Structure formats: structure tokens, C-alpha cells
Amino acid sequence: GVDGQVIAVDRASDERTIVLDGLDKPTGIALLAGDLWVMERDRLTRGPIGGERVVIADELPNNGRSQGTLTVTPDDTLLFNTSGRMRSGEVSEGSGRIFEVDPATNSVIEVASGFKHAYAHAFTGDTLWSVEMSDGTFDGEPAADELVAVASGADHGWPHCVGDRRAVVEFDGTTQRCEQTPASQAVFGPSATPTSIVVSPFDDDELLIALWREDRIV
Secondary structure, three states, X not given: OOOEEXXXXXXXXXXXXXXXXXXXXXXXXXXXXXXXEEEOOOOEEEEOOOOOOEEEXXXXXXXXXXXXXXXXXXXXXXXXXXXXXXXXXXXXXXOOEEEEEEOOOOEEEEEEEOOOOOOOEEEEOOEEEEEEOXXXXXXXXXXXXXEEEXXXXXXXXXXXXXOOOEEXXXXXXXXXXXXXXXXXXXXXXXXXXXXXXXXXXXXXOOEEEEEHHHOEEO
């Protein structure tokens, strides 16, 4: 429902101020180019805090629940994703993808496709990392959740390939086709639900990933 909020917290006093309300399932916020950006269930908006908001993208396809987080890139652009949605055995147009927004022009370009839900992202140098969370069954079996290094312009496989290049026969996946997709960098249990990824503050060569359903960080 439209009861989501963005709240500012004064860390010294713990005083809390509602910045935005009436939001539809907000999952991502970011500060970029002087604006607060918010990802809702089917739209991305930007605007100054307390000021008028501009819709950057709307009527976005989604899995019926939510999109993912927002990530500012090293080039001061913004990444968002559309969660994967299927109807009558076909991928809904524009779903299961990662997009990049140029804040200077508000132009949106596709970065990569073939994700069930590329919920959260992080950078190490020039490498873009994304978690991939799945749900449902594929050939009667649940799919593993993953960590992937995103290959720009590539199809990362879903729904034809899930987990670490596992071919899904019911969606016309083949071993040959799946071998052409980027491999998993790490695999987690089905429904582990990786909701966050950051570079470790203790070691620049490590990533920390929160597995929500497993109540742990790896």
C-alpha cells in the first residue's frame, strides 16, 4: 500500500522527521546531484528534500512486490533494477534488468538483463557486483540465490538459466545457451534472499552480503 515513508534521523538526539510519506513500497533511496531519489514499486522519482518531485521512470514492470535498491556509481550516475516478471511463460517487457540514469539529463539506459531480482549492487574498482535473488521453481526445483559480476550488455540468463548456469528446460534453457552467460561468483541457498551488498570496511578485497532469510552476513 501507499504508506511507505522516508525518515531523517538525527543521530545525536535520535529525533526523527518524516521527509516523504504516501510512498508505494519504497525499497531504495539515494542522494545524488542535490536531490533525494526514491525507488518505489513501479516508479523512480527525484527532487530536493521538501520540494517538488519529478518522475524519472514509471509503470515499471515488477514481480508484484517491489523493485530493488538504488546505487550511486563511481561516475555519479544512478543504478536501479526492475524485478523479473513473467506472464504466460514469457518475460514481461523491460523486467529483470539493471538500468543506469544520468542525473544531468534524466536519460535511462539498460546496463544488463536476465535477472530474477538484482536487488542490490556494489562497486570494487570498475567491477559492478550484484546479488541475484530468485523465487518459485524451475523444472520443479528452487533456484539458488547468487552473487554475480555484471557484464555490461550481457543477458545473465534468467529465466532460461538460474543458479550457476543451470539450464531450465521448461523455459527453453540449454547447457550450451547457459554456458554463454556470466558465471556465479558465489551461490547461496534457495530463498537466502540477499538484500544488501557492501565493500567490507575491514578489507577492501572483500564484500559483505546480508542474507535476510538466513539471518546472517557472509
